[in-house]
Amino acid sequence: MLRLAMTTDAETFDRVREPLAARGITVKHVQTKERSLRVSDGERGGGGGDDSDEAEFDGFDVGFVYPSRLMEGAVVDARLSVPWVNGRDAVLASRNKAGVLAALDDAGLPTPRTTLVSNPVDEAAVTEAVAAFSYPVVVKPNSATRGVGVATAGDLDSLLGVVDYLNLVHDYRATGDKSYLIQEFLPDARDYRAMIVDGAYAGAVRRELSADARERGRWKHNVHRGAEATGVDLPERGRELAERAADVLGIDYLGVDLLAAGDRLVVNETNARPTVDAATKYEPGFYDRLAGLIERTAART
Known part of the structure; x- marks a missing residue:
């Protein structure tokens, strides 16, 4: 049987195990977050980790989707050394909401009217960016998931208030994605x-x-x-x-x-x-x- 590495143990893992096992695919969970991951053992080389660490990642034929946390994912990907149904590039491409919508729009597919704002910008730039929209508008982080941080604004003052909070987050130097979307509300x-x-x-x-x-x-x-x-x-x-x-x-x-x-x-x-x-x-x-x-x-x- 094929051995499939799955880096989530939530709903999807529980639902797919039996149906895939019936089709010759064994699904095993590989924990990628909220743990320690040995990276290397210095002079010894050879992939890092002791025998128990190596055994955890041995014997897999394929991965399901690349881990959601990319830093941890790079280590696990190296240890597993398998192809992924959806690899890092696919996960990154889909996570970039603006990039997705731009590509789809360029291909002639219908999408909501959307503008990307890349911080830092002043209020004048935000005001100009929203000028083509009718209120209310949707404001959303460009790369968050599950509806996190998505809000509506019914007027310019409300929009600028939401942006104030985004500015506080984006002011932190370690924040990776400092962009957000202004989008028409349907x-x-x-x-x-x-x-x-x-x-x-x-x-x-x-x-x-x-x-x-x-x-x-x-x-x-x-x-x-x-x-x-x-x-x-x-x-x-x-x-x-x-x-x-x-x-x-x-x-x-x-x-x-x-x-x-x-x-x-x-x-x-x-x-x-x-x-x-x-x-x-x-x-x-x-x-x-x-x-x-x-x-x-x-x-x-």
Whole structure:
């Protein structure tokens, strides 16, 4: 059996183990964070670490997706020495929201009106950047996930107030990404996550907050913030848009976030480390195709 290294032990790990085992792929967790990782042993060389350290990383044929923490990931990647279904480049490309939207827009795919602001800038630059938008606008960090730091601003003073907080964060020298996005707000938009496996549509979920949460003014339909994901039969238009987005980015395994508002359907974000939901929410043959992608990736060694 193939041995697949997975660097997450959350929902995806629990859901994929049995279906992939039934298809000849053993899934094992490799811890990459909240631990110590031996880097080298000085003069001894030979890959670093004692025998127990080496045994932890031995025997794998392929990795699922590159670790979310890139610094730790570099060490684990060296120890495992396997090809990844989604490697470092794919994870980095998808994490850069502005880069994704720019590439998709350049390819003619529909996206929300978006402007990247690279700090430090003064208030005049922010005012100029938002001039083409109608309020409210969405303000979001360029490389955060799970809806972290995303806010709306209903007027210029509110926007500048949000930016003040971003400036405090970006003033810290160790902050890597000092950019953020100003984006048009699509009211009452329906939020979908389409799953692409081996470049083809493999199913979708609609993410939606409860009616009570929406009545209280909540609007971010992130599952990690309480929204529920329900399997849906995404129309052909949405399927084709998700597949085209994955093709433009060159990422075979990808979550594509779509927003539908009125007659508009746009790609809002992508995720090269997408959570796998219950199999009932995907197309028949989802795990056959996922297993096939893993096997072909392993064959690259």
